[in-house]
Amino acid sequence: MEYAHTAVLSYQLFFEALFCYHAHIANIGITVNIEIYMSTDNEKEQNPPNYRMSYRDVAMHKVMLQDVVRTDAYEKSINEVVTPEHSVLDFGCGTGILSMFAARAGANKVIAVDRSPFIKTAKEIAHKNGFENIDFYHDDDQSLQLDEKVDVIVSEWMGHCLFYEAMLEPLLAVRDRYLATDGIMIPAEVSIHAGLVCDEDLLDDLSFLSEQPYDIDFEPIAHVPFQQTDLVALDPESILKSTAHLGSLNMHTITKADSPREFTGTIKPNKKAEIFALCGWFSSELSKGVVFGTGPNDMPTHWDQILFPLAEPFMVDPSRELTITISPLTEQVGKEQCWSWSITDGEKTIRVNEQEQQQRVLLDVPQGKL
């Protein structure tokens, strides 16, 4: 299994949302995940503590543009949906790539909105490429003022396992104010999925601190890796074949109030195995028939998967159906998105709440000698 040759190093800087640079160093077979929690708060986006970690930085946009699975799917969907009768609003336009796709597909008008000052650069790129019918607005969902409704809203708002970027609610607010009756949303539907991780190398990695490395007993923190999410790029052999669909959001009809905060589904394991973690990812139907996924069996994307470790190994068996639950927790501890997750076969249940763990870690410690 590829995981045997893979060391995952995570540098977690505690800002508000996660962005990941995923580099594979081929000759020594190491995959490095550098996770950067960046500000999603508007004030910080204007004046980020470190601009390399915000959407002001070209590096962030370059990674997204280099994700061809994502970007090609959006281009295909926009080409299939947008006609010259349509006006299009691109919410969170970044470099303006989706706005330019819409203009190229023939939209009569395109409105590009982003709260990042990077939008000035997006306007420059559009002009450089001769797109004159795109209007750029440096706004967020609350400050945006338009005097017209649009026929299509396109947005690439999805975070890791769907929920890391906290853009869903702002998007729904914009949809409710500005999408014409019978207007079109791209994506049209998004879904969350989970898999059962059976790769023993992963267990070795999670157990590192429990094994007294350097002859030091790390007991006070040895349990922590089993209670924290991580970003991983799993290969198909790391999970059991059977996976669970945990729910879908219809982007036309979902409201802020009924946006689920708990995703549950069942899996009949395809074989007997010991599993060490769950993993979660999303798939997206941008428009009819234009679909992409971000799971271990899909073409790799910059979203990778989120790993939800289990406090102890869990034996699964085809005769026992499992119920899996994954919940993005709305309250944020410090500035980090937390999750809770569980697995049960009816007899045994393992539940993990990352927030409880974070609360212990983020205790206020007075300055000076302890």
Ligand SMILES: C[S@@+](CC[C@H](N)C(=O)[O-])C[C@H]1O[C@@H](n2cnc3c(N)ncnc32)[C@H](O)[C@@H]1O
């Ligand atoms: C994932 S990026 C997508 C960028 C671009 N659409 C693309 O596909 O490459 C999300 C963008 O949404 C913007 N954004 C996030 N929350 C926003 C909000 N509430 N209002 C306006 N823009 C927002 C960010 O600044 C960022 O440029």
